[in-house]
Amino acid sequence: MTRDHGLIDExxxxxxxxxxxxxxxxxxERELAAHGDCDECLRLEVEHSEVAGMLALALDPRPVxxxxxxxxxxxxxxxxxxxxxxxxAAPADELSGRRDARLGRWQAAxxxxxxxxxxLAFVLATHPDEGVRVPGTIVAFExxxxxxAMAYTPGERGALVWGAGLPDPGGGKVYELWMIEDGNPVRxxxxxxxxxxxxxxxxxxxxxxxxxxxxxxxxxxxxxxxxDPIFTAELA
Amino acid sequence: xxxxxxxxxxxxxxxxxxxxxxxxxLRVGAGDEGAFRELFARYASVSHALAFRLVRQAxxxxxxxQEAFLAVWRTPDRYDPARGSVRSWLMGTVHHRAVDAxxxxxxxxxxxxxAAALAPRVADDPTDDVVSALDLPGERRxxxxxxxxxxxxxxxxxxxxxxxxxxxxxIAERTGLPLGTVKSRTLLAMRRLRTHLGEVTP
Numbered sequence: 001m002t003r004d005h006g007l008i009d010e011x012x013x014x015x016x017x018x019x020x021x022x023x024x025x026x027x028x029e030r031e032l033a034a035h036g037d038c039d040e041c042l043r044l045e046v047e048h049s050e051v052a053g054m055l056a057l058a059l060d061p062r063p064v065x066x067x068x069x070x071x072x073x074x075x076x077x078x079x080x081x082x083x084x085x086x087x088x089a090a091p092a093d094e095l096s097g098r099r100d101a102r103l104g105r106w107q108a109a110x111x112x113x114x115x116x117x118x119x120l121a122f123v124l125a126t127h128p129d130e131g132v133r134v135p136g137t138i139v140a141f142e143x144x145x146x147x148x149a150m151a152y153t154p155g156e157r158g159a160l161v162w163g164a165g166l167p168d169p170g171g172g173k174v175y176e177l178w179m180i181e182d183g184n185p186v187r188x189x190x191x192x193x194x195x196x197x198x199x200x201x202x203x204x205x206x207x208x209x210x211x212x213x214x215x216x217x218x219x220x221x222x223x224x225x226x227x228d229p230i231f232t233a234e235l236a
Numbered sequence: 237x238x239x240x241x242x243x244x245x246x247x248x249x250x251x252x253x254x255x256x257x258x259x260x261x262l263r264v265g266a267g268d269e270g271a272f273r274e275l276f277a278r279y280a281s282v283s284h285a286l287a288f289r290l291v292r293q294a295x296x297x298x299x300x301x302q303e304a305f306l307a308v309w310r311t312p313d314r315y316d317p318a319r320g321s322v323r324s325w326l327m328g329t330v331h332h333r334a335v336d337a338x339x340x341x342x343x344x345x346x347x348x349x350x351a352a353a354l355a356p357r358v359a360d361d362p363t364d365d366v367v368s369a370l371d372l373p374g375e376r377r378x379x380x381x382x383x384x385x386x387x388x389x390x391x392x393x394x395x396x397x398x399x400x401x402x403x404x405x406x407i408a409e410r411t412g413l414p415l416g417t418v419k420s421r422t423l424l425a426m427r428r429l430r431t432h433l434g435e436v437t438p
Contacts, residue, residue, distance in 0.1 A: 009423060010419050010420065010422070010423045011419070013419075013422050013423040013426040013427075014397070014404050014419055014422050014423075016328075016426070017394065017397040017398040017422065017426075018331055018332060018335045018397065018398065018401065018403075019397040019398075019402065019403050019404045019407070019422065020403070020404065021403040021404060021405050022403075022404075022405055024404070024419075042318065042319070045319060045320075046318075046319060046320045047430055048426055048430075049319065049320045049324045049325075049328060050320055050321060050324045050430075051426055051429050051430050051433060052324065052327070052328065052331070052398065052426075053320065053321065053323050053324025053325075053326075053327040053328060054323075054324075054327075054375070054379050054429075054433055055327075055379060055383075055394070055398050055399075055429075056282050056283070056285065056286040056327045056330075056331070057282060057375045057376050057378075057379045058376060058379040058380045058383055059282065059285035059286060059289055059376075059399075060285060061281035061282050061284070061285050062281055062282075062284040062285040062288055062297075063281055063284070064276075064280040064281055064283075064284045064298070064301060065298070068276075068280070068298070068301065068302050068305070069272070069273050069276045069280070069305070071302070072272070072276075072302065072305050072306050072309050073269050073272065073273075073309065075306055075309065075310070142336065142340075143336060143340070144340075144343070145340065145343040145344065183314070183316065210311060210314070234307070
C-alpha cells in the first residue's frame with residue numbers, strides 16, 4: 001500500500017528550518033512513528049536537512065578565533081572518566097568557566113547544598129529502605145525557561161533531579177525525562193511540577209546515556225516521546 | 237548511530253576540496269586532532285556567521301560555535317550518515333543551539349516584561365546581497381541565487397524561519413497569515429530551493 005507523505009513532507013520542511021512547534025511537533029512524531037522504518041520518510045528528511053544545511057552558506061563567513069580549536073582539543077576526556085566534583089573543581093579553561101557561570105545561576109537561585117539536601121530528604125522519605133549516596137557530578141539542563149539540574153555519579157545507578165521556575169506543562173500534562181542511548185530515547189521518569197518546582201530520584205542506569213532530555217507528555221507517561229525536547233543535558 | 241552506514245549521497249557536488257567530511261569525522265572519532273582542525277577550518281566561520289545571524293551577540297555566537305564543535309570533538313559518533321551529510325548535521329546542530337538561545341532570550345524578556353528592550357538588529361540580511369553575488373565563492377553564490385529565485389512570499393518565510401529563528405506560529409502571528417499558509421509556503425520554498433541547489437548534482 002502506498003502511504004501519503006504529503007503531511008510528513010510539509011512538517012519535515014518546517015522542522016528542518018527549526019520552525020516546527022506546538023501540536024505539529026507531536027503530530028510529526030506520530031506520523032513518523034506510524035510509518036515506521038520508511039525509506040520515503042528518510043529520503044524526505046535528508047532532502048530537507050541538506051537544503052537547510054546549505055542555507056547558512058548564503059551568509060558572509062565570520063572569522064573565528066583559532067584558539068577555540070585549541071581549547072576544544074584540550075577538553076577531550078575519556079568518556080569513562082569521572083568529572084571532578086563541582087564543589088572543589090577549578091575551571092580548566094574558558095569553556096568550563098562558562099558552564100560554571102550557567103550553573104552559577106542555579107546555585108544562586110537555590111544553593112546546591114540546600115537543593116541536594118532537599119532532594120535527599122525527599123528520596124529518603126520515599127525510599128526509606130534504600131541506601132542513597134550523594135552523587136558527585138551535577139549537570140544543568142538547557143532549554144526552556146526555568147532551571148533544571150541533575151546530580152549523578154558516572155557509572156553508577158540513580159540520579160537526583162530537581163528544578164525550579166519551570167513553566168506549567170499544561171492541563172493533563174507532565175514532564176517526562178528520557179535517557180538518550182545511542183540516539184534512542186529510554187524512558188526515565190515522569191515529573192509533575194508543583195508551583196514550577198520538581199524534585200525526584202531517578203532509579204535508572206545512566207551508564208549508557210549520552211544525553212538527557214525532557215519532553216511534555218500526557219499524564220499516562222508514554223513509552224516513547226511524542227513531542228520535541230524542551231530541556232537537554234549532555235552527560236560525561 | 238554508527239559511522240558505518242552510507243545510505244546518504246551528498247546533494248551538492250560542491251564539496252570542499254580535499255578529504256571528504258565523512259572521512260575526517262571518522263578520524264576525529266579516533267582522536268585525530270588534525271582531522272578535527274580541518275573540519276573546524278572548513279565550517280567554523282560559516283557556523284559563526286549562522287549563530288551570529290540568529291543571536292546577534294558576538295560572545296553568545298562564539299559560545300554556540302565552541303559548544304557545537306566541542307560536541308563534534310567529543311561525540312562524533314552522534315553523526316548518522318543515513319540522515320544527511322556532515323555539513324547538514326553540523327549546520328543543523330549550530331542552528332538548533334542558536335534558535336534555542338534566541339527563544340530562551342525571548343522567554344526571559346517576556347518574563348521580565350522588557351520586550352521593548354530588543355537589541356539592535358544587524359543589517360546582514362543574506363537576501364539583501366543576492367543581486368551583487370557574482371563575485372562570491374561558488375557555493376555561497378549558488379545559495380544566494382537560489383534564495384533570490386524564490387517568490388518573495390516564500391523567501392520571506394525562509395528568512396523569518398531559518399535566518400531569524402522564528403517558529404511557524406510566530407510567523408503566522410507576526411504576518412497575519414494562516415498557519416497552514418506558512419507551512420505550505422515553507423514546503424514550496426524548500427522544494428524550489430532543492431531544485432535549484434540540486435541542479436549542480438552530477
